[in-house]
Amino acid sequence: xxxxxxxxxxxxxxxxxxxxxxxxxxxxxxxxxxxxxxxxxxxxxxxxxxxxxxxxxxxxxxxxxxxxxxxxxxxxxxxxxxxxxxxxxxxxxxxxxxxxxxxxxxxxxxxxxxxxxxxxxxxxxxxxxxxxxxxxxxxxxxxxxxxxxxxxxxxxxxxxxxxxxxxxxxxxxxxxxxxxxxxxxxxxxxxxxxxxxxxxxxxxxxxxxxxxxxxxxxxxxxxxxxxxxxxxxxxxxxxxxxxxxxxxxxxxxxxxxxxxxxxxxxxxxxxxxxxxxxxxxxxxxxxxxxxxxxxxxxxxxxxxxxxxxxxxxxxxxxxxxxxxxxxxxxxxxxxxxxxxxxxxxxxxxxxxxxxxxxxxxxxxxxxxxxxxxxxxxxxxxxxxxxxxxxxxxxxxxxxxxxxxxxxxxxxxxxxxxxxxxxxxxxxxxxxxxxxxxxxxxxxxxxxxxxxxxxxxxxxxxxxxxxxxxxxxxxxxxxxxxxxxxxxxx
Amino acid sequence: xxxxxxxxxxxxxxxxxxxxxxxxxxxxxxxxxxxxxxxxxxxxxxxxxxxxxxxxxxxxxxxxxxxxxxxxxxxxxxxxxxxxxxxxxxxxxxxxxxxxxxxxxxxxxxxxxxxxxxxxxxxxxxxxxxxxxxxxxxxxxxxxxxxxxxxxxxxxxxxxxxxxxxxxxxxxxxxxxxxxxxxxxxxxxxxxxxxxxxxxxxxxxxxxxxxxxxxxxxxxxxxxxxxxxxxxxxxxxxxxxxxxxxxxxxxxxxxxxxxxxxxxxxxxxxx
Numbered sequence: 001x002x003x004x005x006x007x008x009x010x011x012x013x014x015x016x017x018x019x020x021x022x023x024x025x026x027x028x029x030x031x032x033x034x035x036x037x038x039x040x041x042x043x044x045x046x047x048x049x050x051x052x053x054x055x056x057x058x059x060x061x062x063x064x065x066x067x068x069x070x071x072x073x074x075x076x077x078x079x080x081x082x083x084x085x086x087x088x089x090x091x092x093x094x095x096x097x098x099x100x101x102x103x104x105x106x107x108x109x110x111x112x113x114x115x116x117x118x119x120x121x122x123x124x125x126x127x128x129x130x131x132x133x134x135x136x137x138x139x140x141x142x143x144x145x146x147x148x149x150x151x152x153x154x155x156x157x158x159x160x161x162x163x164x165x166x167x168x169x170x171x172x173x174x175x176x177x178x179x180x181x182x183x184x185x186x187x188x189x190x191x192x193x194x195x196x197x198x199x200x201x202x203x204x205x206x207x208x209x210x211x212x213x214x215x216x217x218x219x220x221x222x223x224x225x226x227x228x229x230x231x232x233x234x235x236x237x238x239x240x241x242x243x244x245x246x247x248x249x250x251x252x253x254x255x256x257x258x259x260x261x262x263x264x265x266x267x268x269x270x271x272x273x274x275x276x277x278x279x280x281x282x283x284x285x286x287x288x289x290x291x292x293x294x295x296x297x298x299x300x301x302x303x304x305x306x307x308x309x310x311x312x313x314x315x316x317x318x319x320x321x322x323x324x325x326x327x328x329x330x331x332x333x334x335x336x337x338x339x340x341x342x343x344x345x346x347x348x349x350x351x352x353x354x355x356x357x358x359x360x361x362x363x364x365x366x367x368x369x370x371x372x373x374x375x376x377x378x379x380x381x382x383x384x385x386x387x388x389x390x391x392x393x394x395x396x397x398x399x400x401x402x403x404x405x406x407x408x409x410x411x412x413x414x415x416x417x418x419x420x421x422x423x424x425x426x427x428x429x430x431x432x433x434x435x436x437x438x439x440x441x442x443x444x445x446x447x448x449x450x451x452x453x454x455x456x457x458x459x460x461x462x463x464x465x466x467x468x469x470x471x472x473x474x475x476x477x478x479x480x481x482x483x484x485x486x487x488x489x
Numbered sequence: 490x491x492x493x494x495x496x497x498x499x500x501x502x503x504x505x506x507x508x509x510x511x512x513x514x515x516x517x518x519x520x521x522x523x524x525x526x527x528x529x530x531x532x533x534x535x536x537x538x539x540x541x542x543x544x545x546x547x548x549x550x551x552x553x554x555x556x557x558x559x560x561x562x563x564x565x566x567x568x569x570x571x572x573x574x575x576x577x578x579x580x581x582x583x584x585x586x587x588x589x590x591x592x593x594x595x596x597x598x599x600x601x602x603x604x605x606x607x608x609x610x611x612x613x614x615x616x617x618x619x620x621x622x623x624x625x626x627x628x629x630x631x632x633x634x635x636x637x638x639x640x641x642x643x644x645x646x647x648x649x650x651x652x653x654x655x656x657x658x659x660x661x662x663x664x665x666x667x668x669x670x671x672x673x674x675x676x677x678x679x680x681x682x683x684x685x686x687x688x689x690x691x692x693x694x695x696x697x698x699x700x701x702x703x704x705x706x707x708x709x710x711x712x713x714x715x716x717x718x719x720x721x722x723x724x725x726x727x728x729x730x731x732x733x734x735x736x737x738x739x740x741x742x743x744x745x746x747x748x749x750x751x752x753x754x755x756x757x758x759x760x
Binding site (some may be wrong): 023024025026027028029038040 | 582583585586589590594635638639641642643
């Protein structure tokens with residue numbers, strides 16, 4: 001997309017006064033709080049300052065890990081042995097074309113900023129995660145997906161163009177036609193090739209600030225998958241919640257939420273529903289101010305408490321599923337994870353890990369049933385289970401498959417940490433045996449050999465060769481890189 | 490079976506001895522060369538802390554480190570002397586980073602640097618006043634901000650600011666000393682409120698008369714305590730997560746009364 005075609009609110013970033021990024025020393029941890037370390041954090045505000053960060057890291061003989069808002073659950077944005085480049089201060093809107101919905105933003109611009117700018121103009125981001133806080137550079141680097149992955153692909157599919165500053169300081173503008181290899185490698189390249197400083201991304205025209213949502217309660221996993229398959233041609237969003245404590249006939253019981261965009265004319269007052277005021281997440285939950293809710297949730301953060309909450313949720317979902325479809329705002333439907341601020345703190349000092357595996361259609365059902373049984377047998381039952389449908393995409397290190405994903409949140413109890421990791425390694429054997437994959441934005445458990453089984457060797461070799469070309473001295477590193485890539489490449 | 494190595498856990502719940510977990514015994518004391526700062530360093534060294542002692546005067550620092558050596562040998566602690574002028578703000582961020590790396594963490598921060606030059610009855614000297622603000626306030630803010638950001642991201646830690654009972658009222662004796670301490674009180678309170686959701690505690694200490702260089706030559710001293718006793722009480726207050734503590738506690742009564750005295754009377758008093 002040539003910049004000339006973009007019109008509208010053109011807010012050019014001011015020229016840099018000095019190429020010296022802000023610097024601080026702090027704890028940098030994965031979102032799940034199960035991993036982290038103290039690092040020097042550099043916060044550039046311009047491309048020149050990004051280059052200055054590379055120079056500074058080289059001068060201080062430190063590696064540099066890239067980070068946005070730190071929403072990756074595992075170690076993708078941690079760099080315990082080096083410095084961290086935090087892109088959140090490069091968060092300006094460069095342009096938004098109100099005629100086409102194409103946004104041009106800096107890398108640290110967040111999904112929250114994007115939807116809040118776009119929705120009043122009648123656009124919604126094509127792909128959003130379950131939280132609105134990720135930056136677009138981070139979302140691109142991890143190639144995130146949403147509850148509509150099966151229909152519209154990952155965020156990479158919505159990105160038209162981006163600028164990437166390589167560790168040598170060169171700036172590459174990448175798109176499907178220009179530097180196409182780099183375009184397909186850097187999206188999903190988990191920040192190992194360079195800093196994404198500018199993103200051009202398309203959004204979707206919407207005719208209402210509401211979605212039409214219906215619920216379906218499923219007694220087991222098979223029923224959930226059948227519902228997805230029957231509705232994926234017509235529904236715009238499909239997401240399944242699974243009560244991982246369900247057993248026997250009810251193994252995989254849960255709820256599907258199925259949403260569709262409203263057509264033009266279905267909403268009598270689109271100007272009202274598209275306004276930000278309509279999109280507020282609820283300020284209180286069951287009468288408690290939402291900022292206090294995690295403190296109450298702490299007391300339920302054990303097998304007994306979660307079993308009780310899940311049972312209540314499942315049965316209230318059964319009631320909900322008998323009712324008529326209802327309308328819900330985009331933000332309330334999309335950003336479930338943002339309802340309770342700080343909810344992750346309810347997991348306690350050990351934090352949590354999310355084990356999300358992606359399986360092809362043919363093997364998914366049986367493998368997931370095996371995972372759930374294995375969890376229950378070993379006494380590691382996930383406190384949250386989320387099920388989604390996916391489709392393949394052209395990005396080199398993509399996690400997406402023509403199949404399914406099952407995300408399981410495990411509480412990390414410090415005394416059982418090593419045991420949990422061993423358990424996950426056993427799950428990983430099942431997943432890889434069934435032709436599955438993992439997702440770097442979530443992972444904290446897979447081993448170097450696992451990643452070699454996930455991707456064809458020539459794909460991995462091409463990625464490593466590209467990294468060597470752009471980053472010959474190996475400046476860009478994270479704990480994730482050292483854990484799963486460095487040992488073999 | 491391919492089995493990824495388990496990454497190191499976030500430290501939690503280790504062995505506790507005398508109330509403070511062993512891996513939470515790291516501290517920085519700014520203004521450590523004499524008085525309460527030096528006494529705090531000694532007390533922490535005795536308790537097995539790794540303490541960075543920061544001060545301007547190298548000779549005193551070296552003497553302090555030497556005095557702490559046997560304490561450290563007995564407790565397993567360590568004292569890291571660092572020459573630093575608290576009024577030199579640009580040095581703070583990188584020095585903070587260097588010291589925390591060296592200590593391997595930071596659980597307790599104490600800002601004990603303070604000056605109270607003698608101000609003549611009819612003296613209005615902006616240069617001296619700015620010097621007071623630089624040490625008593627600017628340095629506290631520069632260090633406090635670094636600590637706040639670090640401890641916030643770790644969701645734990647304690648920041649202690651040594652203020653003064655003098656910050657409660659504007660006294661005729663040394664207007665800007667009172668100002669610096671009043672501002673410090675407000676800064677510490679704001680920091681405490683801001684960090685409360687992050688599990689970080691901020692403790693304001695208002696000492697009365699302590700037998701230090703600052704009170705040398707003053708007359709009419711009463712309830713005088715030793716710096717060692719002050720240090721003991723300061724650490725106790727910090728560990729009990731007290732918001733504001735007069736040291737010794739009986740000064741709370743004086744402070745409360747002084748705050749109530751109306752201005753037209755307060756200005757007649759010779760304090």
